[in-house]
Structure formats: structure tokens, C-alpha cells
Amino acid sequence: MAEYKRPESSEDFHKNFAQKKPLMNKTEAFYESSRCLFCYDAPCVTACPTGIDIPLFIKQIQTGNAEGAAKTIFDKNWFGNTCGKVCPTGVLCEGACVYNHQDVKPIDIGRLQNFATDQVIKSKKEIFKPGKDNGKKVAVIGAGPAGISCACELRTLGFSVDIFEAKDKPSGLAVHGTAPYKITNKEVLDEVEYLQDQLGFSINYGKAITTKEQLNDLEKDYDAIFIGVGLGPTAELDLPGVDKENVIGAVEFVEELRMTEHKVKVPDSVIVIGGGNTAMDAASETARMGANNVILAYRRSKEEMGGYDFEYDLARNAGAKGLFNVQPVEITGNGKATGVKFIKTESRNGKLEYIEGSEFTLDCDLVIKGTGQAKLVDFFSLIDGLEIDRSTRIVVNGESFQSGNPKYFAGGDAVNGGAEVVNGAYDGKQAALGIENWLNK
């Protein structure tokens, strides 16, 4: 039995996708900030990929200086508000909080972060200024977390920045990918608008860079180029029957869900194939859209899933069921998928083996492929000298984020193969410093 009623209106939708980390009120922020110990060499800071000075911003909240707290946060992470909501804090900062060692609830760092950043975003309080114009221009391809962060940092350093974005909205998968119960579209977009208003970079929407010619023009017009294109659509699955109607990719499903909310039609029975965070998000989200019977099918064991435990728990609590050690062998049905045929598997000495004669078929009305995103190989091949590793990730210098072609810098999912918003934010900022070092030193 599904726990969720099918959402008929935007209101229903937001009820089913109620925020996991709602905004703190002043009283909650007061008590929670009072608990922070102001640790020396705080492990929470070490655990944050962007190294936000967490004890400092919490103490600033405590002393009534929420604006100073917001500045402390954005100083290290231009997606400070989004990250407070979408970061897997339980395995990052909050997971490292010293209180865990004595079974005391860790500090609610993500929500305290939002308490501070939300205030300045809502009040449109100006806390940043662009740097003095240094006469240099940088093009950024992709307005995702990596691209926007790079642009923000470059503006504070005095570069002029133009972003080219294929879609009609900024922030990439932060708005098109993350689960709606983590953050609302408005929250993601407001943060970018807040930054753009203060720092003044341009974003050219509907401007995909896909040809050699376009790249030549960029190379001519700009002193450096940052690649923040992320990953591509859901990777193709080599499986008989995948081309049937109602077999869709998880990333595409999530994007449609985020953009059209309650209008997405999700049938009763759904099978999601995969064991990563995206697969778990899709399972969780279809269940919240009112599907009665959602199965998350993964070919290895529960312990071997790539996704976080807490994401699996979220999916299960939403009503999805996990099915492990099952390998899909065919999508059945006549033109339209009506089920998935699986074979049972077993791990022997780390090797996945099929159990002969164990095939079975489960019925469904929708198959979602949560099998990872493809890499943008075609795009990469347009750039001379760009070095690509065996997993088709752009190879960059670990500090400067400069690629094999010195004019190009890169960061985010295109470089790490798919991580979190916070990693894109870090990479973009570092790349900006790399560009500054390369052009101005």
C-alpha cells in the first residue's frame, strides 16, 4: 500500500514532498547554536569539502550576527544555501561532529547554515562586491554549481564572465536533479539570483556549445574557458527490450518531475533498476507520486549499493521495496513494457555470478533506468589537447583545475564523474583561482 496519495495539485505535490530539512526558526537556531562547542581544528570543517568555518558561523548565529554567518559560509561555498539543504550532511560535517562520539545528537549544521544564508537571500542583503575590473574575460560553459561558483569567484577577482547554458534555467542538476523534498526550485533559483545580482555575471540561456566553430569563437573572444558541463543523459542499457515505450531514464524522470511537479503521470507499478543515489531518488519519488508498488532492483547485495544508506532508508520509508541480487535480462511486453525478467545473482569471491534456472518476471507499468549518466564524450572530443581518463572524466591538475589544454579549466561532475553539489562548488571556486594564477601571475 502506498503511503502517499496521488498529488492532484501543486499543494498536494509539496505535501508529498515536504522538506526534509525545513527552515529553522529563531528559537531553534538559538538553542542549536548554543550547543556547538567551538572545537579546535574542528572535524566538521575537515569533513566539509569546501572547508566552511562551521564553528565560526555557528558562533556568529549565536551572537546575533546571522549576516556575518552568511558571509562566512559564502566565503567558502557559493552554493551555501543549496548545500545546507542537499548535502549528505550525515556523512559529511554532521557525521564528523564530535558529539557523535558520546551518542549526543550532532549539531544540525545544515539547517543552521540555511538559517543564516536564507536571511540574506530573502532580504537581498548585499554582502559581496565584484572585484576591480582586471580587463580579462572568461567564458563558462554550463551554469551548474561548478560553473556558477567559478563565475562568482572570478567576478570577485575582477574578471568579466559570460556563462553559456544549454537549458533555460541556472544551477544544473541542483534544480533539475536533486530530490524535491530536499530543496524547492525557488530556493535553488533564488540563491543564484542573489549571487548574480551582486556579482553581475551574464548567463546566456538556450546556448548549448556543441560545435568546433563555437569553441573557436570562445577561444578567440575569451582569455580562458571553464568547462562545467556535468554529465549527459542516462546511460544506455544493453538489455533486450529497453527501447520499449515507458522505459525511461532516471535523470530524465527526475528533471520532468522537478519541472512539472504534480503533472507527471506515474503509473501504479514501477521498477527502478540500479543501486546508486539516483536510482534511490527515483524510487522514493515515484512512491511519493502515489505509485503503489515500487521496486528498486539491484544486481548486487544491499551492502554493495553505491548509494548512501540514508537515501535507501528514505526510499523505503516512502514505500519502495528493495530487491537485491537480481540482474535484469529482458524487458518484457509488446511495444509497451509490462514487466522485467530477472535472473538471481550471487557474489562469489567478489565476482558476480548468475544462478542458473532462477529467472523470474515481475510485472510493472513503468521501468526506470537508474543506471548512471553518460559522459559527454562528443563534446570533449571537440577540444584539442583535452585529456580524458579511462572513465571518460576530464583530467585536470588537482589544485588549479587546469586541463590538458591550458586555456581550458574544468570542474564538477565532468571531472569527478558524478559527485555532489558541494564538490562542484569547490571545484568551480578553485578553478577560478587557478585561472587567476595562470592569467595574472
Next chain:
Amino acid sequence: MADLSINFAGIKAPNPFWLASAPPTNSGYQIMKAFEAGWGGAVWKTLGVPVVNVSSRYGSVDYRDTRMAGFNNIELITDRPLADNLKEIEEVKKYFPDHAVIASLMVESRAEWEQIIKDCENAGADGIELNFGCPHGMCERGMGSAVGQEPDVLKTIVEWVMEAANIPVITKLSPNISHIVDPGRASVEGGTDAISLVNTFKSIVGIDLDSYAPYPVVDGAGSNGGYCGPAVKPIALNMVKELAQDAITKDIPISGIGGIENWRDVVEYILLGCGSVQVCTAVMHYGFGIVREMEAGLVQFMEDKGYETIYDFKGKALPNVKEWKDLNLKHKVVAEIDGDKCIGCELCYISCEDGAHQAIGLSDDPDNRIPFIIEDNCVGCNLCSLVCPVEECITMVKRDDGTEHVTWAERTANNDIPTTFNDKRAGGLGHYVPEPSLALKNGKKK
């Protein structure tokens, strides 16, 4: 960007954040680390005659989960050789010529004072601070608070020092005295360039219930200690204000000390007239890193208010610190409860009912735990708003229209002093008190 630099009685520093003379300034190592972290000055741990310390030296007052809300110690002045300290002062000044290094001193005879001052000047100290405050150990030997409590002796020593010293002299006062202005005036009359206060307060932070000795327990016994930390700030602030408003001491630069931990504390001390602040306990608790919160907060405050230097707001609260008799008796506030925020703890009710003026009522409906204010009885004392655990739930709202202004001083001058109690002429706030017998039948709720 706000300019935090100061010139304190001729001692220059990049900012007003100084370390107080105490364990954090024991060594050149610590002070250099502190300057790197952002502190603008340091008063070296008091130099003087040779001493030995006991083991087990600190005690604290933990208020619920807040550790060290108050802190006490039975430590003496530095137990490191003078020559080592002098050598390190010289070294610190080499690395940090623009930071303030002040030598705190405590010796006995005139000759000793003259010698140690010369030594510190030779080492390159930017100023000296006279420690007349230590309330344990040293006073038994005729130094520290033994001097701080005797204005005449204090004045004489300051005179000796002023004759000998070529660098600015700060006199650090002991708060263990009922009228802080007395030693303050004595030091000014002795010629001091500046005053710092407070040193620690005589204290017993608690008694160990097994050994029956005060904390910290030294082999089954204890001694009174010196109290400091957040708990002493209000008393220290008042002492600062007394000096900043006194006719004789008001123009002397003051370095404020006592319970400073965050930017708000710093701003408060400056608003009461301080030109620099000193910190000990907060650093002993959290390390030098806390200065980053103080600095960010101070800068933010100054930018918000449009101040360029700390001199733009130094002493700005002083005109508003008045004597009671000059307060407006016509000002009236009453409490207001925001029912949407109330969580129904009923602490406001019981605090007003049992501890104040019976001006809060409870609903007859057992499901409604939101109290209500009985405005006729409310004298505007603030108690409920202070006990309420919810931010901005109980607010004090103004009820007078702001047109009337009468003070006790004015009434006295007009010979308009009330002659009976509850006299409306007393300011008009006589309030309702229930019959005593009502207490017997009155349960919390009927």
C-alpha cells in the same frame, strides 16, 4: 573596510583585541601564535619576584551545560625566570613590530620597580601594566590587591613608576573594593597614562562535598581564588562606567577586561568608553581562534552603523547611563505574549504569579496552555520576557504616548514627593494585589 587600529595612550595596535596578562601570555611562543591568529596586542603574564605555584589551580562554575560560565584560579604571577621573559619580549617585537606588547609588572620596593621598568624598556616593550589586582598569594606578601585596596599606597607606587618610565603606563585595578573610583583617582593623581580593569574577584566557586574543601582542592584544602569569565562581565562593565563618568578619571584611556568572549562584549565595553579590551578566560577556554569571531562581528557592526574607526562610537552609551533619579517615570511598558510562538511552558505565569506581580492569567480551558497578560496588573518589570524560552515570544510594548517626561529628580526639585504608598503621584503604577487568603484556595487551575 572599517579601520580597527587604535592608539591607546600612545600604544599603537592594529586592533583593540588584546590578551590579558594571564596564562595565554605566559610565553613568546603563545603570544606570537596569538598575533598570527589576529590579536592586536598582549599584556605579558605578570613579571616580578620569584614565585612557586601549587598544583590544582583552577575551579569553575558550570551553569547547566555551559562550562566555565565563571572561572577562578589560585595561580600567582609568572614562575618563569625574568631573563627568559625579557629575551622573548625582544624576540616577539622583532617579528611583530606593529603589535602591542605590554609588560605586566608586580614588585615591591622602589628600587625593584625602577630596575624592572628599565629591563622591560630595554627589551622593547611598548608599555607597562602595573598589576595591583591579584587577590590571592601576592597580596599576602604586600603586593597585588594589597596595593589595589590602598589608594594612598597605590598612588605612591604609580608616582615612582611614572618617574622611572619612558613608555606608557597602564594601571590595572583590583575590583575587590567597594568604590572603584578611589583607586582609579589615586592612579590618575599618581600620573598614570591609562587604566585597565578588572582583575579577578575574590571568590569561592564551590565546595567539594567529600573533602569539605573549596575548589580547586589542593591536598584536602583550598583558598579563595580570583573569579573571572562571562559571569563577571556585568560587574566589570559597571566599574568601567564609573571611571568613565567620574570627573577626575573620565579622560583617562581605559582598557576593559572581564568576561569578554564575543564581538558584542567588545562593542559593549567600547560603548562604555574603553579604547581597548583584554581577554583571558575565553582564550583559556577556546584558544586564540575566537578572535576571528570578534573581529568579523566588530567589522560588521561598524559597517552596518557606518563607523570608520572605533573612536566613532567609543563612549557612545555613556550619556545614556544615568542615575535612577533621572529616568522618566512616565514611561510605561507592558508585556505582550505572541500566542503563535508560545509553547505553553507557563514559566511566565508562575514567575509573575509567585515572583512578581500576579499579572498573568491562565485559561480555564485545560487544553489551552497559552497564558494571558492582565494588563492592569502589569508593572512592566520584564520578568516574564526574561524567563520565556522562545525567541521574541514575549515582548515589552510601549503604552505611554511619549509626550510626558517626569523624573524623580524633577519631582524632588518641585517638592512633589509622594507622601503615601501606592500614591498615583508616585508615578502612578500602584498595582493590584490579591487578598492573602486567596492563596489558600487558589490552585494553579481551578
